Amino acid sequence: MLDRLTLEGVLVANVVFVGFTALLFVGTRFFPGREYRGVPLPDGTQVTYKLNGLWLFVAILALLIGGAFTTLYSLSYLRDHFVELFIAANVFSFVFSAILYARGPEKDKGLIRGFWLGTELNPNWWGVDLKVFSYRPSLYGLALFNVAFAFAQYERYQTISLQMWLYQGMTLFYLLSSFQFEHGMLSMFDVIEERFGFMLVWGDYAVVPFFYCIPGYFLIDQPESIPLPLALGLVALFVFGFWMFRGANAQKNRFKANPEAPIWGKRPETIDGRLLVSGFWGIGRKLNYTGEILVYLSFTIPAGLVSPWAFALPLWLASLLVHRAWRDDKRCRSKYGAMWDKYCARARFRMLPFIY
Helix, strand or coil: CHHHCCHHHHHHHHHHHHHHHHHHHHHHHHCCCEEEECCCCCCCCCCEEEECHHHHHHHHHHHHHHHHHCCCCCCHHHHHCHHHHHHHHHHHHHHHHHHHHHHCCCCCCCHHHHHHHCCCCCCEECCEEHHHHCHHHHHHHHHHHHHHHHHHHHHHHCCCCHHHHHHHHHHHHHHHHHHHCHHHHHHCHHHHCCCCCHHHHHHHHHHHHHHCCHHHHHHCCCCCCCCHHHHHHHHHHHHHHHHHHHHHHHHHHHHHHCCCCCECCECCCEECCCEECCHHHHCECCHHHHHHHHHHHHHHHHHHCCCHHHHHHHHHHHHHHHHHHHHHHHHHHHHHCHHHHHHHHHCCECCCCCCC
């Protein structure tokens, strides 16, 4: 791909990238959706969000895949100009972060720290919360790259392998569920605690869509299908990881909405009525992270049979989530004090029972 890199290609890729992001921004602003109140922020305020990500996601996928099937254009552009688009994503991330820093109300952390971490918790442009919006070009872009790799395999080999079908099904199901459960994002650590600067911007616009699709890229040149028992094992691993990931998050959000709602058929147990110790949260403090790692591992294994570089994705995710679990533990210990010590005595493990 590098041998085809040209200035013209980079310029076109920048136009495509900005155009796609602008289309999603307009769709987010004007597409109908339900309104949700976010969790109380450190200053006690609550932000109201219009959540329409699921149907906007379906509309974008239908529009682009439908156009590809009717030969209006080819999704192979995403594969053939992957590097140019990645350059465009990095340029966009720097420019966007610079604008956020320049417009931010708090610059007391200095240029470098303020640019990296951000100067505002919830920047809002024209009624759109930028931090929550940025999940959309991130995850929509990831979905489109994944689908483009299936098109690429068919164009090269006139077949789509079993593992490619599994990869498409599992990743699309995971991404669709992310937006079906979109209100759960509003209680995530980075939404409620971290300012919106280059660290999050670059992660959303460059890292997730371009790095998290690595397994699909390696599957293109694997037209021979994997054995059926291995495929069934991967589906089982995906289902188990997804159950743990979504189940833990659902229990937490259900408890916040209604502290009396049953968990696993029983009334929830708590520490001083504030910290949940039922269900997954009585076993480990971050089993939702463990489940997410298993989900990614399930569709990385076939690609890892082609190249061990594919395993860079679950290894990166594991390191990211282990560090985030440590940061969250530090924050909760500061917030809850002795109550957090009681909780840790009940839920002794962070991510791996009897290990970590």
